Amino acid sequence: NAGVTQTPKFRILKIGQSMTLQCTQDMNHNYMYWYRQDPGMGLKLIYYSVGAGITDKGEVPNGYNVSRSTTEDFPLRLELAAPSQTSVYFCASSNEGRLTDTQYFGPGTRLTVL
Amino acid sequence: ILNVEQSPQSLHVQEGDSTNFTCSFPSSNFYALHWYRWETAKSPEALFVMTLNGDEKKKGRISATLNTKEGYSYLYIKGSQPEDSATYLCAFNNAGNMLTFGGGTRLMVKP
Numbered sequence: 001n002a003g004v005t006q007t008p009k010f011r012i013l014k015i016g017q018s019m020t021l022q023c024t025q026d027m028n029h030n031y032m033y034w035y036r037q038d039p040g041m042g043l044k045l046i047y048y049s050v051g052a053g054i055t056d057k058g059e060v061p062n063g064y065n066v067s068r069s070t071t072e073d074f075p076l077r078l079e080l081a082a083p084s085q086t087s088v089y090f091c092a093s094s095n096e097g098r099l100t101d102t103q104y105f106g107p108g109t110r111l112t113v114l
Numbered sequence: 115i116l117n118v119e120q121s122p123q124s125l126h127v128q129e130g131d132s133t134n135f136t137c138s139f140p141s142s143n144f145y146a147l148h149w150y151r152w153e154t155a156k157s158p159e160a161l162f163v164m165t166l167n168g169d170e171k172k173k174g175r176i177s178a179t180l181n182t183k184e185g186y187s188y189l190y191i192k193g194s195q196p197e198d199s200a201t202y203l204c205a206f207n208n209a210g211n212m213l214t215f216g217g218g219t220r221l222m223v224k225p
Contacts, residue, residue, distance in 0.1 A: 004157070035215075040123060042203065042215035043158075058212060090158070099146045099207045100165060105157040 002026050004106035006091050012112045013081040021076040021109050023091030029104075031097035032074040033058075034066065036087040037108075043090065049074055050097055081113045116140055118206045120216035127194050128224050134190045135219040137204030141185035148205040148213060149178055149189055158203060161189075194223040 007022045025032065030051045035043040035058075045058030049068040063085060065077040074093075078085060088110050092103040119138045127133050139147065146165050152158040162171040167182040175192045191198055201220045205213040 040217050042118070042120075042217040043205075043213075044215075045212050048212070059214075100163045102148070102160040102163065103213065105150075105159075107155075107157050 004091055004093055004104050006089075006106035006109050008109060009107065010110045012114060013078075014114060015081060015083065017081050018077070018079050019081065019111075021078075021089055021091075021111075023074045023076065023106060024072050025074075025091075025093040025104070025106075026072065027093060027095070027104065028071060029093035029095050030071070031094045031101075032068065033092045033094075033103065034064070034074070034076045035090045035092065036060065036085075037090060038087050046076065046089075078111075083113050085111065086113045087111060116206060116208065116214040118204065118214050118216040120202075120204055120219050122219060123217065124220040124222070126222045126224065129194060129196060131194050131223075132190070132192045133194055133221065134188050135202065135221075137187045137189070137206075137216055139185050139187075139204075139206040139214075139216075140208065141183060143208040144182045144185075144206075146207040147180055147182075147187050148207070149187070150203040150205065152201045152203055152218070154200075161202075189219075191221070194221070196223045196225050199223045 004025045033048040034046040047066040091106040094101040149161040150158040164180040169180045201218040205215045
C-alpha cells in the first residue's frame, strides 16, 4: 500500500494563477480531508469528504474548491492564487470518520504564491 | 471555533533528558484527543488516541496522560534521543466530523 500520496511536492505560483493539488489514497477509506499548515498555527481544515460525491466545508474553505468523484481521489483546486494561500497542504484519510479513527496523512505539498 | 493550545511552542533538550509538554483543550463536550508526531519533510503519524479521563497510553519511551475534566493532556518522552526530534501535534474532537489541531510543540534533541 502506498497510503496517501500527494502531487506535486513543491510548487511556486504567481498571483492569480490556478492549480490543482492531487491527493490519492489506496486504503479504500471513505473519509478524506484537506488541511493547510501555517507556521505555529497547527493544521486548519479546508474541506472534507465523507464519501464519493459528498464534500463539506471545513474551517478555512474560502479560495478553494474540491471534488470527490471516486473513493480514491480528492483533488483541491485553487482558482485565483493569492499570497495568503502560501502554505503547506496536507491531504489525509480515515476509514470510517469515527471520532477515534486515526487520520493517515500524505507527505504534503509546499505551495508558494508570489 | 475551538481553542486547542500547546506549550511550549519549541523545546531544546540534550540527549538522555526526559521531557514533557502540554495540550490544553475545551473541557466541555469532550470525545477524543489525538497525538501525532510530525518529522520534517514527512507525513504526520498517529501516536495515540485517548478517550477516557485518566487514560494513560504508552509507546516505547513515549507516554501520554489525559484529564478531560480540566482539559489537558501531557506527552512525556523518557530519555530523549536525536531521532525523537519532531513536531508533536495534538488534536481535539468534540463529536463533530472535524479534528481541531493545536499549533504543535517542536522538539529538538541535541546529541
